[in-house]
Amino acid sequence: MLRPASPCKRASDDPRDQAIEAGEQPLSAQTIDLRPLAPAAKKIVLHSRVPYERAHDLLLQQLLDRKIALFCAVGVDCCAWEDAMDWTCIGPDGESRGFVVTTSHPEESLADAIAFAEAWTLDEPSGVEIIEV
Numbered sequence: 001m002l003r004p005a006s007p008c009k010r011a012s013d014d015p016r017d018q019a020i021e022a023g024e025q026p027l028s029a030q031t032i033d034l035r036p037l038a039p040a041a042k043k044i045v046l047h048s049r050v051p052y053e054r055a056h057d058l059l060l061q062q063l064l065d066r067k068i069a070l071f072c073a074v075g076v077d078c079c080a081w082e083d084a085m086d087w088t089c090i091g092p093d094g095e096s097r098g099f100v101v102t103t104s105h106p107e108e109s110l111a112d113a114i115a116f117a118e119a120w121t122l123d124e125p126s127g128v129e130i131i132e133v
Contacts, residue, residue, distance in 0.1 A: 041129035042069040043117045047110050048133045051077035052084050056133065060088040064098045070120050074105040074113035 044063060063071065063085070073081035082104035091097045101120075105113040110130075117128040 040066055042067070042122055042124070042126040043072075043120060043128045044068050044070065044131060045072045045074060045110070045113045045117050045128055046078075046081055046131045046133060047113070048073060048075040048077055048081055050133060052080040056081075056084065057088065059131075059133070060085050064088050064100060067098065068100055069122055069126070070117060071100050071102045072105060072113045072117050073103070074108055074110055078104040078106055 071082070071085045073079075073085070082102045085100060085102045089096065089098050089100055103116065105116065114128055114130065
């Protein structure tokens, strides 16, 4: 049975393959950073522009599932955001679902909260992720 001709170019028609055959370095190796991606940050600064609502529980649960180590809340209703993360760590049956150090930074700037998170030491290096809500 005959197969229909493919609309795709054959590898030998591709100028990139011809360059490789000629001993040139492939373009992708020249332009793409192939280092592994950095792991997700373990230190979070949540900058709230809105008050905490139960609708935000999914976000907090996702952060807990990521096994973050530090949660800093700053901005509107930051103390309620901190309390909500604390309650996220406790399941409905009172069992622990995880452990996160939580802080709130009322009447502080975003820069202050970031500086606090950067100064917090962990066993492994971690950057600070800022989440705007």
